[in-house]
Amino acid sequence: MSTPGFHNPEIFEVLPNARLSPTARDVFDVLTARQEPGGLVRIRQQELAKRLGIAQGHVSRAIGQLRDKGLIEGRQRHGSVLIHPLLAGYESLAHMVNHLQDPATFVWPLNFPTGDIRPPRSGDPRTDTDFDPDPDGGEDAPAPEARPNLRLAG
Template sequence: MSDDAVSVPGFHNPEIFEVLPNACLSPTARDVFDVLTARQEPGGLVKIRQQDIAERLGLTQSVVSRAIGQLRDKGILSERQRKGTVLIHPLLAGYESLSHMVNHLKDPDTFVWPLNFPTGDIRPPRARDARTGTDFDPDPDGGEDAPAPEARPTLRLAG
């Protein structure tokens, strides 16, 4: 990218990224998606060739093509794009701010296609999860609130 490129999108919808594991992406598809999100313009348009992704990840172009196919099958990427560009789903795309995202999604010209994976509940760990059957406890407090600190820190205004 050049120095005069568009501003880097810094705001992502946090709720949709919580359910992204439900898409059950292969590790390669997840790596490709990470490259695409890092290279996107605000709104999700990515100008990159599969060959460039393959070189960046040290993979063959056919492996990257299969990963992009999986991302399209799940609805994470648009089916209809020009050669050399990819469009990330508007709910997964990065934006300059929350208001930019809301305005983009409300725009009648924005096409929001369906995601092809469950987005209702966070799925439980898979049986092949390395932590299954171990002493790992993701919630060691048993759902209880963390104890409040004894003394509140003093806050100072910068400037």
């Protein structure tokens, strides 16, 4: 199984515009570190809470904020989430382009400004730290049982 090594760098430049809470940003960092190519992440909220050392209620609120901003799919499957295709990791640039052009890929709207780039909050406690969203060193995600069926909004 290959690991997602290519990310769309331009979309990550506007991620501060989403104005995520520090907890939501930490949860998103863990999700992006644990994703399969194309953005599917198999992880339970209990595991996220344990990994970040916070209560599961905080993780649940952070997941809600990520969903409200459009960073993850609104329909959460039990134990898995789908990162927005523009923010997902891919095997290569060609894999990303093919996935985004596939008519079966559902690309939902992002609910934050993606124009001008805003700097991160000055009070972000992770600034100038060595925060590691995946302290286990990037262990392999479980092998996918089946690719999710994605639909194009229309």
